[in-house]
Amino acid sequence: MATKKTTTAKPRAKATTASAAKDREHLGTGGELHQLAGVDSPALTTAHGHPVEDDNNSLRAGDRGPTLLSDHVLREKIFHFDHERIPERVVHARGYGAHGVFENYESLSDLTRASVFATAGKKTETFVRFSTVAGNLGSFDLARDVRGFATKFYTDEGNWDLVGNNIPVFFIQDAVKFPDLVHSVKEEPDRGFPQAQSAHDTFWDFASLMPESTHMTLWQMSDRAIPRSFRMMQGFGVHTFRFLDAAGASTFVKFHWTPVLGMQSVVWNEAVKINGADPDFHRRDLFDAITAGDFPQWELGVQVFDDAFADEFDFDVLDATKIIPEELVPVRPVGMMTLNRVVDNVFAEIEQVAFMTQNVPPGIDFSNDPLLQGRNFSYLDTQLKRLGSTNFSQLPVNAPRCPVAHFQRDGHMQTSTQPGRAAYEPNSFTGADRGPREVGPEGHVPFPAPVEGVTRRVRSESFADHYSQARQFWISQTDVEQDHIVDAYVFELGKCDVLAIRQRMVANLRNVDETLATRIADGLRMRLPDPSPAAAPLVETEPSAALSILANAKETFEGRKLGVLVGDGATAAAVSRLTKGVEKAGGTVDVIAVAVGGATLSDGSTLEADHAVAGAPSVLFDAVAVVTGPDGGSALADEPAARDFLTDAFTHFKVIGLAGDTDALVAAAGLDGKLDDACLPVGTAAEGKAFVARLAGPRKWDRSLTA
Template identity: 45%
Template sequence: MTHSPHNKLTTSWGAPVGDNQNSMTAGSRGPTLIQDVHLLEKLAHFNRERVPERVVHAKGAGAHGYFEATNDLSSYTKASFLAKPGKRTPMFIRFSTVAGELGSADTVRDPRGFAVKFYTDEGNYDLVGNNTPVFFIRDAIKFPDFIHTQKRHPQTHLKNPNAVWDFWSLSPESLHQVTILMSDRGIPATLRHMHGFGSHTFKWVNAHGEAVWVKYHFKTNQGVRNLDVDVAAKLAGENPDYHTEDLFNAIAAGDFPSWTLYVQIMPLQDADTYRFDPFDVTKVWSQKDYPLIEVGQMVLNRNPDNYFAEVEQATFSPGSFVPGIEASPDKMLQGRLFAYSDAHRYRVGANHNSLPINRPQSEVNHYQRDGQMRADGNGGGSVYYEPNSYGGPAQSETAKPAAYEVSGKADSVDYDSHDHYTQAGDLYRLLSEEERARLVRNIVGAMLPVEKAEIKLRQIGHFYKADPEYGRRVAEGLGLSVPEN
């Protein structure tokens, strides 16, 4: 069988391969010769084909698409991709579960990651959120401990409901997110049929230096659909890649999923008087107080050509900002600004942003040099320090973040608000009777394996404070009474 020159098999250094079916041996029986460098290269590369999986959000699916602005929001932000209606920006999205490993099932009860990379003409902007508007904790210092509870017991290597509910019961700020997770929304029908949220509060700044606080909402145009728990469990065994398959097949068939992006906008001064701390990621802003404003449409219209190169090597950081979009003092966000990029430096390498899937489509000029996997020209012979007298790239004063006032003692302190119950109770009361029954059933099923009655009773107390009916129904399901205090 002959091959055209374009299909000639080569080594990784470009030399043609003479035999890819038989290793080089001393005679027909061998032993194998160490001089068979093609064999050594194949085996050595194979041993290194897997980069470390993500500590969280290991299992994911991704797609390419575009974002099209549909509203003029230049009075709020100078971000170029939001500058005018009709402007299209290429983007890539990665959906994921949170707690499971790379080979885990798609249809488990878990939040879903919703990470969007916008390839803007002023650099990449990453919006790294979830399919929920809130989170379990509000300070990054608790994140490693929280994720440990979602992982496996160090002795049994099994999931540990004792740790899960012990942590949640000792962290009442988690109640809002726990209620969402245990509701119907805890298992989306597909990745196409769920909303996405930036979750955190961010800052938008316009061309005049005027700033506002902002929250992002991606509303699915396919409608929200969720999976029955029994169907989800069946799919987890029969087709653990159900969501991944559904997304790929829909796009391949030309059924392009889309989301409408909205924002809530809060004037800076309202942060001092709003009834909930607007930087507390365990809370939402009422849409009656800050209505949704349409921003644009996100459409997914192209599948990855290679999963590893595009989905597995895609790196996102909430610290990847562009002019006009900045951080807020949200404590959870502040920790993520460091942790995400640091995870990528460990997992993929110091030059992860030079990989094709992560590389900005705008010009890149900096003084970072060397490091593993440097795949570009490494700056050539250009000037490699700053300041310099050789015309190297220099700072742009207009790109400086907008200042905002901070004050207070340097201390380890909690948020001022300890009302962890109002919004969780409001959510419970919004549910229909059928939805409440399923919520309680899901919670009871998840808490039954917990060994310590103390943990169950402590958690029931939180449910009761959110809504007395909520607490009583969970207690009845567990065969317990609501604690007196």
């Protein structure tokens, strides 16, 4: 075998034309030349920088002999491949994230010494990871599930991890029940399914036996659990934290993220079909928005209250199954987060990012919430298991942006070289001007909360009311949202084979609302059971408008997408007007045709399509329009996917635009005589303008689907 020669002792950066020719000669005409470094390509190397001669053949003894153990290139390549997957998260495995920046509105020095809130206009780098909870890494995006909303602030006093969800309450009150909760909702161990679903016996068995879960299940069965987009869902810190000012004075605080685009969800039938058409719907939406320069934004708000309020409040502020109604403690906006950069590598950033609730800078501290206290232990333990080393904080996505100084040394995956003779504190070698030293009150000083009482395993009686806030959530929903909650309970409990589980859950719900329980029992065709015993009497609560998505709907089409199904013979002007109008309103337009090659317009030109209709059902769009000509209308009517496109849009209460000869398609879709005032003509300029204006409004929730 010929040996390649080099003219320098340094590894080559690029192959010369002559050496490339030798490579071709070496491999022969059948060689895979795309693997070779050409004039403009860097040389392939091992992980340690050694140039690789041949990456297509292992080192053998003879042409057909055994592979040799001395082939270090092969061994390194296979070794890395064998270990390129780290253990996935036990929960929140299915996630996606992006980089951004948080800009503070005004100084909060009256509340906290945290530097992130120190001055008006201060900017702090962030990284956010959104996720589902129950599903594995390969599950789908639109599961009915809680969504994780975890934000890492790279502050100049260390990382702050605000590890929250898109729902402000949780299933349990004490972290000791977390393994039981997760085991119940995961796939059942004797059969390995269902995946990414709570609609099965073990979850509802657990929930029905743990009445403290009732409030959370109301949220879970609501439209909050099937958001339209990460960009259109709220986020919450869930727990009660503390702010500490420069003097050490404490106030309680709860954190809220509010999307600038407003809240929006899909209906369940849409979610099911989206999962089939595009299981990556949420991550694709976030990626597309950021790369298009349509940067998502959330406003951070805080609810701040003192011990006097906490003592007078009807519920315990340390109970993670409860909220503080915004009518009692308004949310104060404090800053804006903008996600403006996608990741360069999903594994290095989204998968290796490590969030830990105990990561708080000076000025932010913990309360005695028992669920939060348990999370503070669990998250560190989890990262050690997943990332394999105590040095995971040196990974770029986890590394603080501020100076780091400590005497921690060595360990697996240590990447920094730490000089000096002493690796302990105190010592007499580093000197006051060299080694790290304690900073006293300038460091993270925890709030000196008094602690008293005997040590025992007990749940405070102040945590005993499991139904009052669940009732408040129910009565705060619009009629449409209540219908969706009932349908969700009926669907999920209908997946339970054990009758006693269904009965026990409905018995619990009788303590929330008689109408709710009765409607669910009727949907399951079961006898209404007696109410289960309640541990505490119901507290009368007022409806809270802040708890409803529809009551807080934003009149806008910004950040949304219109799908325009174009048939042959359509006029270019009609499509162009719709596109310009929607884009002016802040939305986007995708063109759909029978084939991705597009449609032939009335002037003989071809309008290329973004999608073929068979691969772009209407569930992928916030609203739809059909624009066609005389011949194209009949052709669309003959296409099953086109018929489904229109039928589903109508069934999902969407606004629909129609232009050209669409009668045949409307009839074929079974919608003759059913079109309503949300099915609008878009053929003229005035009609197109009126249609775009209507897109900013709500869906046609009162649409009759049976007439």
